[in-house]
Amino acid sequence: xxxxxxxxxxxxxxxxxxxxxxxxxxxxxxxxxxxxxxxxxxxxxxxxxxxxxxxxxxxxxxxxxxxxxxxxxxxxxxxxxxxxxxxxxxxxxxxxxxxxxxxxxxxxxxxxxxxxxxxxxxxxxxxxxxxxxxxxxxxxxxxxxxxxxxxxxxxxxxxxxxxxxxxxxxxxxxxxxxxxxxxxxxxxxxxxxxxxxxxxxxxxxxxxxxx
Amino acid sequence: xxxxxxxxxxxxxxxxxxxxxxxxxxxxxxxxxxxxxxxxxxxxxxxxxxxxxxxxxxxxxxxxxxxxxxxxxxxxxxxxxxxxxxxxxxxxxxxxxxxxxxxxxxxxxxxxxxxxxxxxxxxxxxxxxxxxxxxxxxxxxxxxxxxxxxxxxxxxxxxxxxxxxxxxxxxxxxxxxxxxxxxxxxxxxxxxxxxxxxxxxxxxxxxxxxxxxxxxxxxxxxxxxxxxxxxxxxxxxxxxxxxxxxxxxxxxxxxxxxxxxxxxxxx
Numbered sequence: 001x002x003x004x005x006x007x008x009x010x011x012x013x014x015x016x017x018x019x020x021x022x023x024x025x026x027x028x029x030x031x032x033x034x035x036x037x038x039x040x041x042x043x044x045x046x047x048x049x050x051x052x053x054x055x056x057x058x059x060x061x062x063x064x065x066x067x068x069x070x071x072x073x074x075x076x077x078x079x080x081x082x083x084x085x086x087x088x089x090x091x092x093x094x095x096x097x098x099x100x101x102x103x104x105x106x107x108x109x110x111x112x113x114x115x116x117x118x119x120x121x122x123x124x125x126x127x128x129x130x131x132x133x134x135x136x137x138x139x140x141x142x143x144x145x146x147x148x149x150x151x152x153x154x155x156x157x158x159x160x161x162x163x164x165x166x167x168x169x170x171x172x173x174x175x176x177x178x179x180x181x182x183x184x185x186x187x188x189x190x191x192x193x194x195x196x197x198x199x200x201x202x203x204x205x206x207x208x209x210x211x
Numbered sequence: 212x213x214x215x216x217x218x219x220x221x222x223x224x225x226x227x228x229x230x231x232x233x234x235x236x237x238x239x240x241x242x243x244x245x246x247x248x249x250x251x252x253x254x255x256x257x258x259x260x261x262x263x264x265x266x267x268x269x270x271x272x273x274x275x276x277x278x279x280x281x282x283x284x285x286x287x288x289x290x291x292x293x294x295x296x297x298x299x300x301x302x303x304x305x306x307x308x309x310x311x312x313x314x315x316x317x318x319x320x321x322x323x324x325x326x327x328x329x330x331x332x333x334x335x336x337x338x339x340x341x342x343x344x345x346x347x348x349x350x351x352x353x354x355x356x357x358x359x360x361x362x363x364x365x366x367x368x369x370x371x372x373x374x375x376x377x378x379x380x381x382x383x384x385x386x387x388x389x390x391x392x393x394x395x396x397x398x399x400x401x402x403x404x405x406x407x408x409x410x411x412x413x414x415x416x417x418x419x420x421x422x423x424x425x426x427x428x429x430x431x432x433x434x435x436x437x438x439x440x441x442x443x444x445x446x447x448x449x450x451x452x453x454x455x456x457x458x459x460x461x462x463x464x465x466x467x468x469x470x471x472x473x474x475x476x477x478x
Contacts, residue, residue: 037285041278048274053266062267066277073281139263146264164226165261171228190222197222197257 029089033080040080044073050090051097057162058101060147064108071100094167094177098159105155149199157192164189214240217247225254 028046031039051072056065075096083092150158156178163174164185171189175182217240223229224237241248449458 037282040285041282044278044281045274048277049269052269052274052277056266062269066269066273070277070280073277074284077281077285139265142260142263143265146261149261161261164228165258166264186223186228189226189228190219193222193225193254193257196261197254200257200260201253 026085029080029083029085032077033083040077043076047090047093048073051093054094054097054162054167055101057150057166058098058158059104059108060150064104068097068100068104071104072097075100091173091177094163094169095179098163098177102155102159145200145203146196148203149196152195152199153192157188157195160185160188161192161196165193214244214247217241217244218250221247221250221254225251225258 028039028042032043048069051069052065055068055072056062059065059068072093076093079096083089150161153161159178160174163169163177164171169177171182171185175185178185180188217237220229220233220237224234227234229237241251443463445460445462447460447462449460450456451458
């Protein structure tokens with residue numbers, strides 16, 4: 001038991017040290033590849049935050065993100081034997097996350113409806129607390145702008161923006177994960193950032209007219 | 212560098228996604244261009260907004276439930292996943308198209324093969340007897356005036372017709388009933404028998420090949436045969452009741468009397 005805790009602590013430490021370029025938890029991955037369920041559970045614990053966060057950024061919905069994260073780990077278990085230890089595990093995992101989220105978005109067909117569902121479910125209202133209503137109201141409004149701006153992007157553009165701007169990966173890493181050339185990724189990044197800026201501009205102008 | 216070019220690079224410039232040379236160019240341009248500097252500020256504000264979004268808090272209970280669900284599914288996979296193989300949609304669509312094309316090809320070939328059938332026999336034993344008949348497949352499958360059997364079209368009818376050829380080659384002058392498909396042989400013979408009922412000769416010999424359930428040939432055919440002259444080469448064309456079937460019979464004057472169905476035999 002104590003060794004398991006130590007392993008998890010090691011993985012978490014490796015993960016939190018640099019999130020992007022950490023030493024890979026090869027031992028746990030190797031054990032998980034050999035069918036060790038306990039090792040796979042440790043792997044899930046190490047990466048669950050990142051998987052859930054990326055899925056939420058891709059899908060904009062808490063429930064969908066949870067379902068997607070579950071599917072990601074199932075696919076991870078299913079295809080873990082295909083993982084090449086020579087490549088970076090996090091990049092390989094990101095590829096699974098993006099593919100799962102694309103499939104989920106395709107089933108859902110409409111990203112915007114997901115965000116509306118989240119709004120209706122009252123999750124955004126959690127951002128507004130009673131203690132500091134003005135600050136939280138601004139925060140909630142920014143959240144709404146960003147989520148709606150992201151929903152105007154295509155699936156590819158959204159994946160690129162999530163990985164590059166929100167997950168902080170380099171253009172080359174994003175290109176490797178998505179299987180595109182860096183030039184293509186730069187073009188998609190440029191388009192996506194311009195769309196987000198335009199949405200923000202329209203939103204602010206609309207707000208000024210109302211006031 | 213002009214503003215148009217700079218405006219294209221600014222979305223990438225704000226997060227340093229350009230190469231060193233382009234970064235340098237944009238930096239130099241911004242020193243002298245207020246409008247582009249304003250655009251950069253707008254993009255930076257937009258990026259700040261994007262980064263301002265905080266993740267929702269996922270409680271530990273959510274993660275525990277998710278991990279348990281995953282582990283349960285790994286331990287006890289769904290029956291549907293066990294039954295249903297991993298499906299490759301591209302391969303499935305390709306296979307479906309291939310099957311459609313293959314089936315279409317087979318159907319077209321079958322249709323063409325059964326559209327017209329040529330049955331031709333020629334005696335090779337003494338090269339003196341020849342029998343040929345041309346019939347369409349529709350005629351062959353029609354119920355004969357003799358037979359009450361309604362025959363359905365069958366695949367490989369052409370082969371059956373070819374079987375008729377080889378059988379006749381073995382026994383020139385005889386209409387063979389020795390086919391791989393008895394029903395087809397009967398159908399062909401029925402047509403011939405129908406024509407033979409008005410034939411001038413060979414009725415008695417040919418009638419030996421008539422299936423037992425068929426009626427005997429008309430008796431007046433023998434009288435007609437007896438009145439025929441004897442040319443050097445006897446050629447008889449028999450037009451059956453069906454305009455698509457015509458039987459041509461060629462027999463030499465000095466045909467072997469022992470061979471049935473010849474002019475000498477009808478004497």
